[in-house]
Amino acid sequence: MSRTVRIGVDVGGTFTDLLLHDPVRGLTWPGKLPTTPHAPHEAITAGIARLLEETATPAQDVAGVVHGTTLVTNTLLERTGAVVGLLTTHGFRDILEMAREIRFDTTDLHARPAAPLVPRRLCRGVRGRIGADGTELEPLDEADVLAQAGDLLEHGVEAVAVAMLHAYRNDRHERRVRRLLARAHPGLPVTLSSAVAPVLGEYERASTACLNAYVQPLVARYLDALRDDLLAMGIDAPLRVMLSGGGVTTLDEAKEFPFRLLESGPAAGAIAAAAVARRLGEPDVISFDMGGTTAKIAMVSGGEPRRTHDFEAGRVDKFKPGSGLPIRLTVVDMIEIGSGGGSIAAPDSLGLLKVGPRSAGSVPGPVAYGRGGEQPTVTDADLVLGHLDPATFLGGEMRLRTTEAGKALDRGVAEPLGLDRIGAAAGIVEVATAGMAAAARMHLSEHGSDPSDFTLVAFGGAGPVHAYGLAKQLKIARIVVPMRAGVMSAYGFLVAPATVDQARSLPSALTGIDWDRVAAVYDEMTAHATAVLGADGTEELRVRRSADMRYVGQGFEIEVELPGSGLGQVDAGRLQRAFGEAYRATFGRCLDGPAEVVNWRLSARLPGHGVTLGCEPATGDPRRGVRDVWIPGHGRLEATVWDRYRLRPGTEIAGPAVFEERESSCCFGPECRIRVDPELTLLVDVEGAGS
């Protein structure tokens, strides 16, 4: 009996997407159910049962289930987590509330920062002090710890976070607190800042520890229940969980460090785009994921999504940096802007056309859905411009209302701004696209890159629809649109490798590095990674070492991959040169002067899985007919409409052309050549884009 079947499950805010893959049968089978917000596992088990039935797969053939959840994100947004108490160094109990002491929006006199996860009365300082070099300056006052903890429990605390000064350098006091609490209050969940984020920066470390403590009880209960449900269905394969950084991890690690599950769905999208890119031999792509409320753009270079190690969770204003809680976490580096299919278009007080960030979401949704939406959205504009077929949208499950959408455009945009209906619709698309283009430029420029050197990989319900317009604005010459735009995150779960990301702070000038200490830190990180990944030598463990570096005196680091395979070969001169090159690549210049290292990083992973997205094309004429479509930069043109399920690999088509699948559609101008690859992916060359 072969256990070859793997299932990816992405629980989103609206839909639970599933994807079953069986390499032996060459089968890739999607499923979609409405999310059951109060008991997410119901939709998951129902969805898996349906997939197994539809593909005639016995439960015991399932070799693995990979799960991604928005539970952490939602718990934070809705503030429904555990009652957390914080134990910190005496004299610093307000570390959370004082935060970074900035106004995130200097144009708004009344803007309020995100409220801390732990209220002031549950934040307590305890005596005991570690110095900057890791030496103990004052012993931990154990009686104080127990007294404070006892009082916190009386105040209803359900989980405790411990964040002491310089614990990244010496975690002895934090570990001692954990032991004391384990003895005095067995079963009380305790998160140590030195365990979740052993890096310099007391506020960010405390914030991370508190978030972990805040979501831990809920996530642990949820994952255990899900595992039990799967067992009850006869699936005894390991349940893996998707991480923010684009890897997957074990159930136990996920339960211990649930904060690492933040935003794992979007990360999986970028992982999927990178997998598509690698298969096509396109190492440098922009992953463009546009859904109902936002668009997410990530940069993939050398076949891997760029990652970053700072994240902000639970923003008061989703699109304003600084308005959330900083979390030290390895995440896929993406920029998210308020441009989605449901984004509402309206004139502002100056008479300029604005699109988003307000969104009609999925309920009531765009006017065209006929569910009570009254304000015109991007999707309504797409429909009026001919990009969507009202009869075949979502496989014909929902008939779109073109007349109502048009009237809403007239009322909401065209009349107030003195435009005609098509002008209003085209304007909405132009403004939305320009916003996404600006975000892409900004995002890539942070790494010294220019979008025109990249290929655009478009997915999400609205991504393919706007791929051509975005590519034109960014002067991108090649667009890739994989099949199954709507389940790319679930696809990402299936291809994501098991990964462990770690970091340790040892700030030091390059000339004064204690290499023995660095080697010891790497030994420790490698041992941990090997244990978590269960690497037993049968699969190759891929290890990447890097350092966060800057010129001495600067405040922002760039990540530099360590040259050479082992630390013994790394000498300061090579590292300085590698840093100089990375700095030049990012900022276009490098400076004279010594460099320093702040953090040492290790990323370890097992090989990922190959998964095909394609399917056997259906028979019949792929041509659905012709229709008039308004195409950015060209205006109204008559375009051939193609059914993607019937297009055969190798087919070549010249624009203008529209391609429709169940979850999305896309349209390309007359200067485009479109080729269908063996997985039914559309490869689009845009003539004259670079000029």
Place this chain on the structure above:
Amino acid sequence: MTPPVSDPVGLEVRWDRLAAATDEAASTMLRTAFSTIIRESNDYTVVLMDRQGRTMAESRAGIPGFAALMSSLTALVLDRFPARDWQDGDCVITNDPWIATGHLPDIAMITPVFHRGVLVGYAGTAAHSPDIGGTPSMGATDLISEGMLIPPLRLFRAGRVEQGIKELLLANVRLPGELWGDLEAQTAAHAVCRRRAREFLDDFGEPDFERFAAEVHAVADAAMRAAVAELPDGVYRAGVDADGVEGHPTHIACAVTVSGERIAIDYTGSSAQVPFSTNSTLNYTRAYSMYPLKILLDPATRTNWGSYQAIHVSAPEGTIVNPRFPAPVVARHLTGHLLSCAIYQALAPVLPDRVIADSGGAPALRVRFAGIDDEGRPFAQMLFANAGMGASREKDGLSTTAFPTNSGSGSIEALEVTSPLRFVRKELRAGSGGRGRRRGGLGQDVEVHNPTSRAVQMVLLGDRERHPALGLDGGQPGATAQAVLESGQRVPLKSISQLAPGASVLISFPGGGGFGPPQDREPQLVLADELGGYVAPSNTERHP
């Protein structure tokens, strides 16, 4: 309502695009800068200007008021360096406090933008450098002792550095490497602006910025005029008093005159200029009048030169808000930050829903420690920490948040890594927020210990030792600021002193003013204040 724009789609797309360019350039500057002051206190600005030097786009990060100065600065630079003489790759630098942003450490740079061989505009930046020479002292009586004065000079000609000028600059500062690193960061920001500006013209098929600039200037001007027109005509007055310096308390007299679509702020009656560094040049006075007004009246519109045309700021020459050369000015923020209090107090009767009470951080209290550690290594550290903001009619003031600047606070762990100092405590200062229906934001207590065997120099530069942040509409003042040694001895807030080996100092940052009568505060909020320990000083006893 503002007049209709000709192309509501095209203008939005173009405006957004150019604004993003200055934000991107600011991000580049921040990420490549060396000075902690740029990154911790956001003391910088980046702008893109048209051919006349009028700003079209201003970075949203940084000190918003500074952007307002870049147009007048560029006009003065263009008087000395006429447009016809500029070449691609030129760069003019100046720190003249009467031309640029008000004191010598702030260096402004202007670079032309050429498109297809034609001068189409300018990129400009200003940023606070870590050192500009001179003698650090509380007693400087003229500008020249505060450091090196750089009149507008070409630092780059056609892309090549003017070596003699560079050498002269670097020979006169204590941290030449950092200074040059920061100038490089400004240059990098200019490069981003120039590239994005040229792409803009290419992509939209425009020969220059003239049409676009005229339209965004008109729109921003109209938006500000419309906001001013909503205010009832009249003259609104307020006076603000501050500690000032020994024998010279500061008084700000402020008259805000609203007349139709115009608003004028005049500071006649304010203190005379002083032989001390708290003088605020008219430029700085303008910047710190424009910013609080802009966010009060028209917060939503992206700012550019047009935003400032309806606002007129004046002050008699020879006053502390318009001193004559060569008055010392390095601590000009101790005067300039007070202007926001005066303007909001003056406008409180007509905009009671929008103004805030005085903020404890207006003006900001800065603390600097310097010395030699026990291994013989020199160190110098700024402590960035903030006071409480004033309350508004509907909301309590934010605790430990700077206003009108936006200087954040760095990590204590990082401070302890880079200096031998030990921080004993950094906590909210219970009871420091002014009482009121809405409470003022809390200040903080920072206790610093010198564990070394040598004395550490401590420079305190602040105000509000005798003059608290006042409340509005019956709200009470916040707590005053103070610095006290373990011995109980007070350290004046404008002083240079020594922190002895083994000694500790407790620096208490002031609270913000309250809003509305304290007895009107809802019982549940009173209770929450007590439970959270925001008001009851007894709380610190319970958790010693």
